[in-house]
Amino acid sequence: MALGREKLERMFKISNLKWKTSITKVEPNRITTRGYPQEDLIGNISFPEMVFILLKGELPEKNEARMLESVLVSFCDHGVTPPSTQTARIMASAGSQLPACIAGGLLAFGKNHAGAIERTMKLLQEGIGRSKDRIEDIAQEIVNEIFETEEKIPGFGHRYHNADPRAPRLIELAKENNCIGIHTQLAIAIDKILFNLKGIRMNIDGANAGILSDLGFDWRNGTGIFMIGRLPAIISHVYEEKTREEPFRKFFDIDEIYYDGNDEKRILD
Numbered sequence: 001m002a003l004g005r006e007k008l009e010r011m012f013k014i015s016n017l018k019w020k021t022s023i024t025k026v027e028p029n030r031i032t033t034r035g036y037p038q039e040d041l042i043g044n045i046s047f048p049e050m051v052f053i054l055l056k057g058e059l060p061e062k063n064e065a066r067m068l069e070s071v072l073v074s075f076c077d078h079g080v081t082p083p084s085t086q087t088a089r090i091m092a093s094a095g096s097q098l099p100a101c102i103a104g105g106l107l108a109f110g111k112n113h114a115g116a117i118e119r120t121m122k123l124l125q126e127g128i129g130r131s132k133d134r135i136e137d138i139a140q141e142i143v144n145e146i147f148e149t150e151e152k153i154p155g156f157g158h159r160y161h162n163a164d165p166r167a168p169r170l171i172e173l174a175k176e177n178n179c180i181g182i183h184t185q186l187a188i189a190i191d192k193i194l195f196n197l198k199g200i201r202m203n204i205d206g207a208n209a210g211i212l213s214d215l216g217f218d219w220r221n222g223t224g225i226f227m228i229g230r231l232p233a234i235i236s237h238v239y240e241e242k243t244r245e246e247p248f249r250k251f252f253d254i255d256e257i258y259y260d261g262n263d264e265k266r267i268l269d
């Protein structure tokens with residue numbers, strides 16, 4: 001059937017536009033996010049609810065918003081131990097501007113630091129798709145497969161803690177908020193197997209990966225959600241470094257640096 005002239009014109013005009021977004025519509029004197037005027041959102045919803053609207057396109061139930069708030073709080077800070085915080089503080093000490101220090105810290109997030117949340121969410125979300133009747137059987141299959149590759153299972157174990165205190169608290173809150181679903185159950189089933197086999201426990205990423213997956217977040221948003229929670233801490237560390245420490249301070253003693261390159265050479269004999 002031939003398309004009407006008006007529809008054709010509309011399609012042609014839209015396809016010629018350079019930016020397409022379903023997040024926020026900006027018109028003179030009017031800003032609507034996911035359909036809600038921002039002046040209605042301001043003062044009426046919490047920050048986690050806003051995160052939900054932005055990332056998922058809809059307002060959460062109250063229990064889901066409370067749960068996301070706890071997840072964001074749990075990501076807040078881990079002292080000066082993480083590479084991102086160290087990077088931000090070293091840059092601050094070098095005299096870099098705040099935005100550069102923050103960007104440097106965030107750029108230090110990689111596979112081995114902060115990357116576990118996304119990898120665990122992917123593991124759980126894909127794991128649930130496996131054709132097994134019992135979650136315990138899926139958990140066992142996942143553990144067997146990863147053990148064969150000699151890789152570590154993301155979301156379990158920790159460099160500093162034998163038992164990451166944040167994980168059981170998050171699971172407890174997920175139960176209280178009625179936010180436990182199949183993904184968190186799968187994480188709990190893996191935890192039981194790994195504890196029996198290796199004595200290691202679920203860490204913050206394992207707990208949050210299950211919870212965020214049960215809240216319906218795509219695993220591709222995992223690191224982003226981690227960053228939302230961690231950003232205030234990175235700002236705070238940069239501020240502390242700039243206001244409390246000597247500029248350009250020594251982070252390592254010269255004795256801690258060991259040169260194992262070539263012996264001294266000369267260009268001319």
Ligand SMILES: CC(C)(COP(=O)(O)OP(=O)(O)OC[C@H]1O[C@@H](n2cnc3c(N)ncnc32)[C@H](O)[C@@H]1OP(=O)(O)O)[C@@H](O)C(=O)NCCC(=O)NCCS
Binds near residue numbers: 116151157204
């Ligand atoms: C963080 C990590 C590197 C610590 O590893 P580690 O220093 O070897 O930890 P432990 O000494 O407590 O390990 C004890 C045993 O459990 C094993 N183990 C530790 N974490 C494991 C994991 N996630 N999957 C499988 N086995 C693991 C170790 O290989 C070791 O086995 P072994 O006794 O046979 O040698 C590791 O747990 C890991 O890579 N975890 C996954 C990534 C992750 O979730 N990171 C986020 C941390 S918040």
